[in-house]
Amino acid sequence: MIYNVWRFQLRKSGWKATRFFIFLQAMGKAVLSTLLSMVREIVFGVGFALFLPVFYGLDGVLYSMPLSDILTFAIAIFLIVRTYKELVPKAGSRFRSEQSFTG
Secondary structure, rough: OHHHHHHHHHHHHHHHHHHHHHHHHHHHOHHHHHHHHHHHHHHHHHHHHHHHHHHHHHHHHHHHHHHHHHHHHHHHHHHHHHHHHHHHHHHHHHHHHHHHHHH
């Protein structure tokens, strides 16, 4: 029973992480998206799977992916906010320049 709950949570959190990767790719940030995916799976996923069992035993393996998803979420939010701030001035300046030509 507990295993099924964890499996559902992992599947659910994996879909959320995929949305961030897709958003960054759509915004033209394919390299950031790829690096974020690699950090989630290799650095956090494997690193925590090896590191957490030292302190938490077998439960550490179960906690490794949710913890990596939480940290990936924090990094993804930072990257998305930074990408949004880069795009907003560009769109705003283009709109103002069109107004000056038509008005």
